[in-house]
Amino acid sequence: MDLSNIAELIELFNFNYIIADDMELNVISDEGPYNVPLENNNNVRYLYMDSNEYGNRSPDEIKKIKMLNDAMEIILNIYSFTSTIDENFYPKLMTNSDYDHQIKMDAPPDDVVDGDLELDEGEAQVVDMESLDKELTNMNL
Numbered sequence: 446m447d448l449s450n451i452a453e454l455i456e457l458f459n460f461n462y463i464i465a466d467d468m469e470l471n472v473i474s475d476e477g478p479y480n481v482p483l484e485n486n487n488n489v490r491y492l493y494m495d496s497n498e499y500g501n502r503s504p505d506e507i508k509k510i511k512m513l514n515d516a517m518e519i520i521l522n523i524y525s526f527t528s529t530i531d532e533n534f535y536p537k538l539m540t541n542s543d544y545d546h547q548i549k550m551d552a553p554p555d556d557v558v559d560g561d562l563e564l565d566e567g568e569a570q571v572v573d574m575e576s577l578d579k580e581l582t583n584m585n586l
Contacts, residue, residue, distance in 0.1 A: 448526075449527070451527060452527040452528075455520055455523065456524075463475055471494055472493065472494055473491050473493060473494065473513065474491065474492050475491055476490060476491070476492060478490050481510075482499050483499075483507060483510060483511065484499065485507075486507065486511065489510060489514040491510075491517050492513075493509070493510065493513065
């Protein structure tokens with residue numbers, strides 16, 4: 446097994462348990478960095494989907510949530526490390542909040558002011574493939 450196999454396993458873990466298409470299959474929720482208050486501890490990022498609300502958690506549940514967050518940090522560090530070793534590695538690991546952010550931040554081209562780019566139904570936007578290819582090459586994609 447090499448690093449790319451490990452990265453793929455981490456991606457599968459992420460997609461299967463955190464950002465599954467069917468939200469009912471998610472086991473872990475990513476609430477964003479430091480968005481989850483944890484009784485008598487620092488705030489954390491990840492929760493089990495069936496976690497109790499703040500103030501209603503047992504000491505064992507708090508310990509499990511802390512372990513989950515420590516494990517996720519280790520996993521993400523390993524995943525980041527793989528990207529520095531393999532020059533062909535393209536990180537695909539994202540969380541729901543990353544996807545939501547990307548959707549919200551999906552901006553029109555720089556020369557278009559909000560609302561100026563409206564296409565009629567069925568009309569295609571023309572893309573200059575040479576410029577796109579040049580930009581992607583410059584970005585090493």
